[in-house]
Amino acid sequence: MFEVVDHEKLTHKVHRLRISAPHVARKAQPGQFVILILDEKGERVPFTISDWDRQAGTVDFVFLEVGRTTERMARLQKGDTLAHFVGPLGKPAEIDKFGHVVCVVSGYGLAGMVPIIKRLKEKGNRITTIMQAADNESLYNQEALKQFSDHLLIGVGGAGGGPATALKPLEDMLKNLDHEPMDRITAMASICLMRFIAEATRNMGIKTTVHMAPVMVDGTGMCGACRLAHADGTQFACVHGPEFDAHKIKAWDTLMARRCTYADDSIMQPGFKCDNCSQW
Amino acid sequence: MEMPKQAPCERKHNFDEVATGYTLEMALQESRRCIQCKKRNCVEGCPVNIQIPDFISRMQKNDLAGAARVLKKYTSLPGICGRVCPQESQCESKCTLNKKGVPVAIGRLERFLADWERSQGGAAIPDLTPSTGKKVAVVGSGPSGLTVAADLALLGHQVDMFEALHVAGGVLMYGIPEFRLPKAIVQGEVEYVKKLGVNLKLDYVIGINASMDELLESYDAIFLGTGAGLPWFLDIPGENFNNVYSANEFLTRCNLMKAYRYPEYATPIKMGRRVAVVGGGNVAMDSARCAVRLGAEKVMVIYRRSRAEMPARLEEMENAEEEGVEFHFLVAPSAMIGDGRKNVCGMECIRMELGEPDASGRRRPVPVKGSEYVVETDTVVVSLGTSPNPLIASTTPDLQVSKKGTIVVDENGKSSKARVWAGGDIISGGATVISAMGEARIAATAIHKYLVNIDQ
Ligand SMILES: Cc1cc2nc3c(=O)[nH]c(=O)nc-3n(C[C@H](O)[C@H](O)[C@H](O)COP(=O)(O)OP(=O)(O)OC[C@H]3O[C@@H](n4cnc5c(N)ncnc54)[C@H](O)[C@@H]3O)c2cc1C
Ligand SMILES: Cc1cc2nc3c(=O)[nH]c(=O)nc-3n(C[C@H](O)[C@H](O)[C@H](O)COP(=O)(O)OP(=O)(O)OC[C@H]3O[C@@H](n4cnc5c(N)ncnc54)[C@H](O)[C@@H]3O)c2cc1C
Ligand code: SF4
Numbered sequence: 245m246f247e248v249v250d251h252e253k254l255t256h257k258v259h260r261l262r263i264s265a266p267h268v269a270r271k272a273q274p275g276q277f278v279i280l281i282l283d284e285k286g287e288r289v290p291f292t293i294s295d296w297d298r299q300a301g302t303v304d305f306v307f308l309e310v311g312r313t314t315e316r317m318a319r320l321q322k323g324d325t326l327a328h329f330v331g332p333l334g335k336p337a338e339i340d341k342f343g344h345v346v347c348v349v350s351g352y353g354l355a356g357m358v359p360i361i362k363r364l365k366e367k368g369n370r371i372t373t374i375m376q377a378a379d380n381e382s383l384y385n386q387e388a389l390k391q392f393s394d395h396l397l398i399g400v401g402g403a404g405g406g407p408a409t410a411l412k413p414l415e416d417m418l419k420n421l422d423h424e425p426m427d428r429i430t431a432m433a434s435i436c437l438m439r440f441i442a443e444a445t446r447n448m449g450i451k452t453t454v455h456m457a458p459v460m461v462d463g464t465g466m467c468g469a470c471r472l473a474h475a476d477g478t479q480f481a482c483v484h485g486p487e488f489d490a491h492k493i494k495a496w497d498t499l500m501a502r503r504c505t506y507a508d509d510s511i512m513q514p515g516f517k518c519d520n521c522s523q524w
Numbered sequence: 525m526e527m528p529k530q531a532p533c534e535r536k537h538n539f540d541e542v543a544t545g546y547t548l549e550m551a552l553q554e555s556r557r558c559i560q561c562k563k564r565n566c567v568e569g570c571p572v573n574i575q576i577p578d579f580i581s582r583m584q585k586n587d588l589a590g591a592a593r594v595l596k597k598y599t600s601l602p603g604i605c606g607r608v609c610p611q612e613s614q615c616e617s618k619c620t621l622n623k624k625g626v627p628v629a630i631g632r633l634e635r636f637l638a639d640w641e642r643s644q645g646g647a648a649i650p651d652l653t654p655s656t657g658k659k660v661a662v663v664g665s666g667p668s669g670l671t672v673a674a675d676l677a678l679l680g681h682q683v684d685m686f687e688a689l690h691v692a693g694g695v696l697m698y699g700i701p702e703f704r705l706p707k708a709i710v711q712g713e714v715e716y717v718k719k720l721g722v723n724l725k726l727d728y729v730i731g732i733n734a735s736m737d738e739l740l741e742s743y744d745a746i747f748l749g750t751g752a753g754l755p756w757f758l759d760i761p762g763e764n765f766n767n768v769y770s771a772n773e774f775l776t777r778c779n780l781m782k783a784y785r786y787p788e789y790a791t792p793i794k795m796g797r798r799v800a801v802v803g804g805g806n807v808a809m810d811s812a813r814c815a816v817r818l819g820a821e822k823v824m825v826i827y828r829r830s831r832a833e834m835p836a837r838l839e840e841m842e843n844a845e846e847e848g849v850e851f852h853f854l855v856a857p858s859a860m861i862g863d864g865r866k867n868v869c870g871m872e873c874i875r876m877e878l879g880e881p882d883a884s885g886r887r888r889p890v891p892v893k894g895s896e897y898v899v900e901t902d903t904v905v906v907s908l909g910t911s912p913n914p915l916i917a918s919t920t921p922d923l924q925v926s927k928k929g930t931i932v933v934d935e936n937g938k939s940s941k942a943r944v945w946a947g948g949d950i951i952s953g954g955a956t957v958i959s960a961m962g963e964a965r966i967a968a969t970a971i972h973k974y975l976v977n978i979d980q
């Protein structure tokens with residue numbers, strides 16, 4: 245059993261949980277994720293680690309209320325327990341001295357990217373962060389993102405709120421590369437936004453990585469639910485990723501369809517916007 | 525003697541065990557068929573050399589407790605072996621009576637004894653040897669891990685067993701379906717191993733939460749029983765369309781996560797009406813029979829060789845056929861066809877014919893030019909086989925592995941790394957429960973020998 249040490253509501257539908265799990269905290273690295281199970285009848289559900297405290301033995305993550313399990317999680321209180329909590333799964337994000345790194349975040353990426361940005365900053369990179377949300381009320385974690393970024397741009401969607409709102413500042417920057425070169429782009433955002441970014445930079449010679457979140461079951465490389473077509477052959481997001489070179493990912497439309505396999509009910513989610521998915 | 529079974533029309537609609545087991549009278553009557561041969565042919569056929577005539581002779585004298593005790597001396601998992609071992613190619617195939625017709629139903633007697641023992645409140649905990657103060661880490665809680673853990677705990681060593689998943693049992697829990705091997709029976713065996721003093725640590729992945737070298741700092745020896753869980757795919761166009769599953773995903777959702785009881789259990793499984801299972805082994809049979817029970821209208825097994833080459837157990841094929849599963853032989857998929865929204869809606873297949881024998885001695889299937897046709901299907905389960913789990917090998921550079929990814933061991937199960945032994949599917953690449961147990965036994969003996977000699 246894993247105890248909920250803290251539960252903070254960040255916005256209307258976004259929550260941060262702190263879980264006591266010393267064996268996970270001890271090994272956590274930026275970009276890795278955990279899988280939790282609420283009770284013995286629960287589903288295995290993945291979340292990106294947003295912070296950890298090795299001394300205290302705690303692990304943080306932020307989640308969006310979107311469906312069955314996350315709605316139940318929204319009701320968890322300090323002192324409650326999770327039946328299972330396993331991690332840190334997946335490869336850590338690639339961290340090095342790259343130069344000017346542009347980080348694009350939406351959804352849980354606003355939290356999940358923080359440890360990555362922090363480490364990139366420590367390595368001496370210059371960081372521009374573009375955060376996107378459907379509206380001002382949905383923005384959170386601004387302070388943390390600001391603290392480790394040299395520039396913070398905010399794309400708040402107007403009426404449409406689609407991926408284009410974060411793409412706009414990025415496209416402006418891509419037009420301005422002569423004045424302000426870009427060495428790397430990394431995105432933890434909705435799959436449609438990440439796909440647009442991949443297309444925008446495909447022929448520009450800028451290394452672009454994306455943090456993928458396909459449907460998963462075990463998270464340890466045993467089921468293949470999380471597989472994706474990749475230039476180097478089929479890859480499993482839970483063991484070969486979740487971070488991938490965006491330009492090596494093939495068949496984005498299939499990936500988007502797979503991501504939505506079980507989304508039938510959650511298409512009703514407030515704020516769920518998808519512009520170019522073959523499912524609709 | 526035949527074992528009573530649920531009728532096909534009934535069992536198609538539930539996940540309860542298909543074979544309901546002998547009654548006491550049936551078991552005693554069957555035991556009396558054994559002629560107690562001097563030359564123990566059956567024992568030779570058993571990969572762990574269970575002294576079969578010894579437990580049967582006690583049954584013949586109505587001494588069930590004694591019979592169960594004999595059995596437990598050779599296998600710590602009789603309730604499991606009695607159900608899933610391929611006895612028809614092991615002990616029963618060697619049984620003297622087989623030459624004249626029908627062998628003694630050794631597997632069914634084994635199963636009966638295990639179930640009888642369970643109904644009596646479970647196996648008695650034998651006297652444990654005083655603690656030796658030695659510590660062993662067992663990685664993986666499948667049949668091989670459970671066996672090593674039990675053997676070494678009985679010998680007085682302290683055993684911690686690490687399992688990556690949230691439940692112990694390995695393939696017995698996530699792969700083999702409830703209707704063939706009830707999960708309560710597997711958990712009963714796990715509880716027994718825990719009662720021997722084994723410490724089970726779930727949700728703990730070796731190679732992530734602790735490296736092998738970190739483990740070796742706190743343990744005197746390690747046994748690796750991490751299995752072969754990495755699924756193979758066909759590598760054909762469209763294979764990532766929606767509703768194309770690996771057998772591992774399909775079975776894990778269904779058995780481990782209990783998707784057949786969704787929404788009581790939270791994990792869903794999306795399945796259409798016409799299910800095509802690609803492959804011809806036991807895993808394919810299990811997938812097909814799960815699909816039947818999940819409500820598919822039509823379930824087809826697509827196999828590229830002919831019936832004679834099918835690796836699945838005959839009994840399981842017969843069960844599947846009785847339940848309405850169709851077999852398409854000498855057919856191989858060449859592409860998945862999408863419905864425009866990336867859901868699979870058909871599978872292009874090509875007919876095969878049998879050519880020259882290949883390395884396995886079976887005749888190699890070769891495609892018949894121009895014989896392509898389309899199988900209408902909306903759900904495909906790819907069941908081609910699996911490779912060893914690579915995580916430990918990839919995080920332990922000084923552990924020697926073969927090209928196939930199996931851990932290389934000597935005849936005692938000892939790996940190239942000091943104080944590390946291995947057994948089960950991680951050394952064989954994928955075999956049977958009983959062979960995993962047999963290898964585990966050998967490794968446990970070697971580990972014990974090593975541990976008692978450390979201080980001398
Ligand atoms: C590597 C990884 C990291 C993730 N990190 C986070 C995070 O930090 N914060 C966060 O809020 N969410 C994260 N997600 C997504 C999160 O797992 C889903 O939101 C969650 O599974 C939804 O469950 P539900 O039962 O509430 O929703 P439902 O919509 O009821 O779920 C239905 C089904 O769809 C699947 N599913 C739904 N959404 C997703 C999704 N986005 N990704 C994968 N499977 C999905 C679930 O497995 C479930 O079977 C991550 C996903 C992955 C794979
Ligand atoms: C669907 C199916 C049906 C089958 N039917 C039969 C049958 O009828 N009869 C028969 O004899 N055999 C059958 N088999 C084969 C049999 O189940 C296997 O040979 C046997 O389970 C192998 O046992 P094992 O202990 O080596 O590994 P497994 O049972 O695979 O167990 C390995 C365990 O190790 C865990 N693990 C892996 N890596 C790590 C790590 N790094 N850290 C911690 N834990 C880890 C895994 O999660 C797993 O629980 C079947 C297999 C399948 C898939
Ligand atoms: S070979 Fe058959 S008849 Fe002979 S002892 Fe073994 S089980 Fe009995």
Ligand code: FES
Binds near residue numbers: 460463467
């Ligand atoms: S989630 Fe099962 S292999 Fe990645």
